[in-house]
Amino acid sequence: MSLAELAFSGPLDAKRHGDAIKELETVLRSKIVSQESAIDAVVELYQIFLVGMAPPDRPVGNLLFLGPTGSGKTYVVEALAETLFGNSHAFIKVNCAEFQEHHEIAKLIGSPPGYIGHGQTRALLTQEALNQWQTDKLKLTLLLFDEIEKASDALWQLLLGILDRATLTLGDNSHVDLSHCLIFMTSNLGAAEMSSLAEGGLGFAGQFTKVNEDFDHKITRTALEAARKKFSPEFMNRLDKVVVFQTLRPEHLERVLELELAKIQQRISRAVGEQNFTFECGPSVKQWLLREGTDPKYGARHLKRVIEKNVVYGLANLVATSQIQAGDRIVIGIGADGGLTFSKMAIVVSESENVSRSSP
Amino acid sequence: MKSILVVDDNKMLCRMACDILHQEGYRAIPASSVEEALEAFEQQSFDLVVTNFHLPGVGGAELARAIRDRAPGFPIIMTGFEPVECEHVTLFLPRQFLFPSLIEKIGACLAELEGPPLARR
Numbered sequence: 001m002s003l004a005e006l007a008f009s010g011p012l013d014a015k016r017h018g019d020a021i022k023e024l025e026t027v028l029r030s031k032i033v034s035q036e037s038a039i040d041a042v043v044e045l046y047q048i049f050l051v052g053m054a055p056p057d058r059p060v061g062n063l064l065f066l067g068p069t070g071s072g073k074t075y076v077v078e079a080l081a082e083t084l085f086g087n088s089h090a091f092i093k094v095n096c097a098e099f100q101e102h103h104e105i106a107k108l109i110g111s112p113p114g115y116i117g118h119g120q121t122r123a124l125l126t127q128e129a130l131n132q133w134q135t136d137k138l139k140l141t142l143l144l145f146d147e148i149e150k151a152s153d154a155l156w157q158l159l160l161g162i163l164d165r166a167t168l169t170l171g172d173n174s175h176v177d178l179s180h181c182l183i184f185m186t187s188n189l190g191a192a193e194m195s196s197l198a199e200g201g202l203g204f205a206g207q208f209t210k211v212n213e214d215f216d217h218k219i220t221r222t223a224l225e226a227a228r229k230k231f232s233p234e235f236m237n238r239l240d241k242v243v244v245f246q247t248l249r250p251e252h253l254e255r256v257l258e259l260e261l262a263k264i265q266q267r268i269s270r271a272v273g274e275q276n277f278t279f280e281c282g283p284s285v286k287q288w289l290l291r292e293g294t295d296p297k298y299g300a301r302h303l304k305r306v307i308e309k310n311v312v313y314g315l316a317n318l319v320a321t322s323q324i325q326a327g328d329r330i331v332i333g334i335g336a337d338g339g340l341t342f343s344k345m346a347i348v349v350s351e352s353e354n355v356s357r358s359s360p
Numbered sequence: 361m362k363s364i365l366v367v368d369d370n371k372m373l374c375r376m377a378c379d380i381l382h383q384e385g386y387r388a389i390p391a392s393s394v395e396e397a398l399e400a401f402e403q404q405s406f407d408l409v410v411t412n413f414h415l416p417g418v419g420g421a422e423l424a425r426a427i428r429d430r431a432p433g434f435p436i437i438m439t440g441f442e443p444v445e446c447e448h449v450t451l452f453l454p455r456q457f458l459f460p461s462l463i464e465k466i467g468a469c470l471a472e473l474e475g476p477p478l479a480r481r
Contacts, residue, residue, distance in 0.1 A: 272375050275371060313380070321455055322370065
């Protein structure tokens with residue numbers, strides 16, 4: 001073919017995603033509220049991995065998640081695990097706060113020969129542990145280092161090696177290959193500054209009226225500055241992407257509430273199986289939960305806690321006293337004292353038609 | 361991860377309680393009878409048992425005694441509608457107010473077992 005035979009057939013779209021990626025992106029967007037940058041970063045790295053273009057001898061990707069407490073940093077990893085492997089716990093979590101002392105690194109890689117515990121300490125990061133969630137179709141491991149700012153120097157050295165060469169030498173001198181790992185690191189760095197920003201910007205806890213794009217920019221700047229101050233350039237250079245999670249606004253928390261209530265129904269169905277019962281919350285109850293569960297300092301975590309304490313525990317206490325049976329439909333309302341009430345919807349059959357009524 | 365054996369013939373509660381405990385970071389295993397509970401207790405390692413007083417057959421008090429025979433002083437939380445005297449349990453919780461008390465008491469029992477940091481050394 002000569003050059004003269006080549007014809008321009010139009011520009012190509014470098015950002016176009018394959019079907020598998022589109023599906024992942026759609027599912028993640030349905031599960032994760034507001035954190036678009038995090039979803040974009042994850043989807044991009046997964047796309048590179050799927051087409052086999054991930055750099056050799058390096059992890060599939062190294063992502064640093066910064067942001068306020070309760071903004072969903074760990075949840076993104078859980079949602080990805082649930083989407084890819086059908087299990088939100090299908091990832092390895094290293095809680096760096098548990099490795100603040102130099103000697104505690106043995107819990108991660110096992111004790112070296114000549115040290116107490118050699119051959120007895122079971123290393124957390126073995127090849128077997130890393131591969132446990134992999135399938136024939138998906139040779140990928142999600143590895144999360146939580147609260148990395150709390151890691152000891154020994155863990156830092158280990159982490160730098162992993163991020164750069166995707167290898168790890170255990171206490172027994174065996175080598176672990178981490179080139180199939182997508183590595184996530186989370187940090188609450190700048191949390192105090194973010195908290196004071198939230199308090200200063202909001203005036204009163206619970207009001208989000210001034211949480212806007214400007215506020216998000218300030219949070220982003222604060223988090224990045226804190227990260228650059230704390231972390232060495234050699235660490236920052238090993239990262240594929242730094243994502244700053246945004247503070248959740250009222251409309252985001254409303255979506256989180258809907259997702260959480262749906263999840264509770266799923267949890268009940270999964271837990272009790274054929275003895276399933278259903279529950280529903282009216283708009284006033286949802287407003288009540290949002291009011292009680294809104295705390296700018298703790299984000300969605302506080303809302304989830306309020307739902308667990310008031311809805312799940314309430315339902316469980318009714319089950320414990322045999323007031324809820326299989327097939328029941330429970331309606332949650334607001335009582336005269338301002339607290340939540342639980343009523344059972346009973347189906348009664350009248351002479352002419354089926355009528356629903358509630359019985360407290 | 362601490363392991364808890366939850367024994368209740370109300371299967372719906374048993375499974376819901378396990379789910380709640382799982383959310384709290386525990387490994388929770390359900391059992392709906394004394395026999396099932398003892399079999400699980402002998403085959404697996406647990407840190408605490410939660411049992412209903414009213415269980416089919418010999419009942420929760422007898423289950424507690426059997427567990428303490430195998431592991432003296434083992435932490436056992438018993439639930440029931442009326443307070444009961446049972447020398448083989450750590451504490452009793454009324455079922456009417458099971459949650460969040462159960463979570464708090466499990467945390468307290470397990471913390472007490474571990475003791476203060478100096479005692480652990």
